[in-house]
Amino acid sequence: MSITYLEAIREAQAKLLRDDDRVFIYGQDVGGTFGGAFKATKGLAKEFPGRVLNTPISEDAIVGTAIGAAIQGMRPIIEMQFADFSSLALNQILNNVGTHYWRTNVPVPITVRLPSGGTKGSGPFHSQSMESIYAHYPGLIVMTPATVEDAYTMLIEAVAIDDPVIYCEHKYLYYHLKADKLPDKGLPTGRARVAREGRDLTIVSYSAMMQESLAAADELAREGFETEVVDLRSVKPLDIDTVLASVARTGRLLCVGESFPWGGTTAEVIARVASAGFHLLDAGPQRLNAKDTPIPYHPNLWSVHRPNAKNITAKARALLRE
């Protein structure tokens, strides 16, 4: 049997609905026989009547509704149709749910699923990676699973956590990633994973950029370099200890992220490594992000707009030569 990243997300939700009466799913087109724009909730409305609900195209109200329900003891899972449209819910996410526990001492356990990142032909408005925006604001946990196993266990953990979780699932990984079976348990949230060991260079990445980084590591291995690849798993909290331990072994750091280059997760990792582990570095830490333009539609443009195995390899080579 093989299970895709998308199926893992569906299975996690089925399990959550089965095990916990407080869980319901709320989002555009998630219900009925349709099961969501990407089919992440396919069949769930039928299996769990009244608990997988279609909503109007009202991102702000969808999140607001989930907040109210969570304050009253429910565990809503929201599906944004695309991460990009969560911009319409920024107020509820950043200002309402993000501040609630701090202000009132009442935590708000909502999970917001964001189908994130680029795929061929999706263009400026269906391709964005928003994790760095959400991580910037206090009060939110931001998950960025890069494997089928993490997609499954982290979503289950997201709903169990008493605080709001932004769960960034990557659309490119939906069908590209497969696993033999789903695990019962994963690493806890907040712990990064060394996905590949090496001693010449550390690449830190997350979400779909893990695939590109691992491919780059394969290429670098053919050239005789051993690359350690660290999967952050959640960008907030950020497991800087695992990153520092890796940099201590390799002395060189390259951070790779799919979001835009100004600020963001890769900059955050470098800032923390530079301040806590300056002495560990044999060369200036580097980062690679998408270009500072909207995300292009045409595959020829899109494939070079995002970091990819080829330009990650080139950047790594230059860093290894330093």
Next chain:
Amino acid sequence: MLQTAQRTAKSKTKKTAPPHERFLEAFRWMLLARTLEEKLVSLYRGGLITGGVYIGKGQEAVSVACGLFLQKGDIFAPLIRDQAGRSAFGEPLLDVTRTYLGSRQGPMRGRDGNIHRGHPRKNELAMISHLGAMISVTVGALMAKRFKGDKDFIGLACIGEGGMQTGSFHEGMNIAAVEQVPLVVVATNNHYAYSTPNDREFACHDLVDRAIGYGFEGYSLDGTDLTACLDVIGSAVKRARAGRPPQLVVASVLRLSGHGEHDDASYVPDEVKRQPFARDCLKVAEKTIVDLNLLGAETLAQWRKDAAAQVDEAIATAQKEAPPEGDKEDWCAISTRDLADSFE
């Protein structure tokens, strides 16, 4: 002494039933709110309050009716000018004074101030500044109650005519009707959003006409008339409880203060202040009391004294309490402490 006795005797003969069974109770909350807010204003003028002071002067009749008919289990989402409603709903005065005066023991513990307060666990939602945002939150709370099988509950959310123009408000109203939750939305048109008059806020004939577009039932209200407020909002609450569609009440008043106490409202022209909607609801209610001889003058005086005493006590208590301290603060924005990011 003799005079008082005479007056009592006279009033006994003329006493009539109040125009609404909860009229006097409501009036007393209004009086308390007005007394409290006047005191807050003087503290603000004396430099004793940090941050803004936003009062509900002129809106107490509408507001009190919002809080008064809610029962245990109901959800209340008050806004900027709802002191009367909050008190009637059960918010202790200490919550107010502690929040305004920055006591560590207040519900917001110095982390948020003035009107941005609440007790979500006691069904008094804590508004955020961003207008319109609390409508859908109220909807969600009601959905949760339905999911859990609770019975006989409603929600009531307040908004101004300014806040009615946000996208968030529209989305919230629409989703409320889609979900068919037992919700009452009370919109108070006080004719200004900060300094902006109605003609730059909306262009529809009457805001209540929107009710039908949202799938609500809509009612208009003279917000200066306490009896009308109790009748109309009380009936809307009853209808929501009885399972009718969500209810929209649009009340007309004039904001009888600045937007906040930093604002002298010099942009409100005199002719507006002479409009019928510019009447002071507290004075109107008091006139009803006197005209119908619902209370003796000494009782009224005693109520005022009681209100002042309660307010003074709540202020004195909060003033004695310690403020929060930066180096003792728990700087953690999530409850799952082991998932807090570390920036050391």
